Amino acid sequence: MKRGTKWFILVGSFIIYLFDALEIAVLSFALPAISAELKLTPIAGGLLATATLLGMGCSSIITGWVADNRGRRIALIGSMVVFVALTSALFVVPNYGVFVALRFLAGIGLGGVWSVLSTYIVETWPAEQRGRAVAFVLAAYPLGGAGAALIAGAFMPDWRLLFLVTGLSALLPLLMVVFFFPESKAWLAERAQQEVARNVTAKELFTGSYRRRTIIATLVAVCAFVGFYGASTWMPSYLSSERCLDPRQVSLFMTILNLGMFAGYIVFGWIADKIGRRNAIMLSLTGTGFLMPLYGLVTNQAALLWMGPLYAFFMTFAGLFGSYLGELYPTRIRTTGAGFCFNIGRGVAAFAPLAMGGIAAAWGFSSGLILSGAVFLVGGALMLFLPHTHRGASTDDSVSPSYLQKEPVNNA
Secondary structure: OOHHHHHHHHHHHHHHHHHHHHHHHHHHHHHHHHHHHHOOOHHHHHHHHHHHHHHHHHHHHHHHHHHHHHOHHHHHHHHHHHHHHHHHHHHHOOOHHHHHHHHHHHHHHHHHHHHHHHHHHHHHOOHHHHHHHHHHHHOHHHHHHHHHHHHHHHHOOOHHHHHHHHHHHOHHHHHHHHHHOOOOHHHHHHHHOOOOOOOOOHHHHHOOOHHHHHHHHHHHHHHHHHHHHHHHOOHHHHHHHOOOOOHHHHHHHHHHHHHHHHHHHHHHHHHHHHHOHHHHHHHHHHHHHHHHHHHHHOOOHHHHHHHHHHHHHHOOHHHHHHHHHHHOOOHHHHHHHHHHHHHHHHHHOOHHHHHHHHHHHHOOHHHHHHHHHHHHHHHHHHHHHOOOOOOOOOOOOOOOOOOOOOOOOOOO
């Protein structure tokens, strides 16, 4: 591989994921205006986020199959085309039912991007640098959230124009992939050494030593994303309704919160390469589990301003999942395996915004934040039952001088 290729993949993936995150996050900022115009209850509003996450859950099977059987590049292009077109289409959405359907279908594209980009980095960066590389790319997520806050501040309450602008803006990274992104050499080499190309299926994730790790890793992802999406989807509404912040203050608080998360992604990527991916994920989930409930109890606005980035600093598990889950599986089933655990977790968590809407109606958003913290702690405990992958030296096949070496299996 040319020396500059891994850097191009790194920077390009960061830009792509930034726009992917922007498309995901913008719904939470538009939700108050959408609810007002369409006269939605909190539960009906939460269903819009639920539909998006259910689509992401479906992407684990669809995009994983395409990426492992037809190539990483074509899977990435397909995912981006789907979310660009369907996010932009919300500009003319006629009613609530069509809105839910479009968000579900857009979610298939949005969820697929994570799986493919994580696999690209795992297959182009050496093991001793991979934690930092993947964390850097996925650190684009909080920046996308911060960008969504700034853009929403400029366009709201015109939520239709907001979706049109954010959707069409992703045409730039889409064209970059179409014209400049190479196919993964690891994938090409793995396919070349097969005498007869044999399609990957999700069934392989539940055979042999992979069964246990697939089940537990998926449960960890479920816990992490139930806590994350349950809290983050309604965070602007929480700050507005229960902490009495005006729209500009909400935008400022959410921007600072996401900057704290960005710093956490970068620092935890370095930590993961030093103490191991599994230990870093445990630290991330446990820290979030203890700090998020405190954020739900604070009423002073000044304290909220600095507490937000503090708890968000630990909420970096998604960036760590990118390298860790990819290392649990060999090249042949890597995108399917990592994408299954990650996006099934997001799919199950689809009901978290809906549940949070019900909790908010009954007991308030602050109670939901406390419950979310408890779920994070459960996810941290489950990590004890998963294997270490590496601590500074490669234990898998993902990047080596030769892509044709035999793939060892990490037994749990």
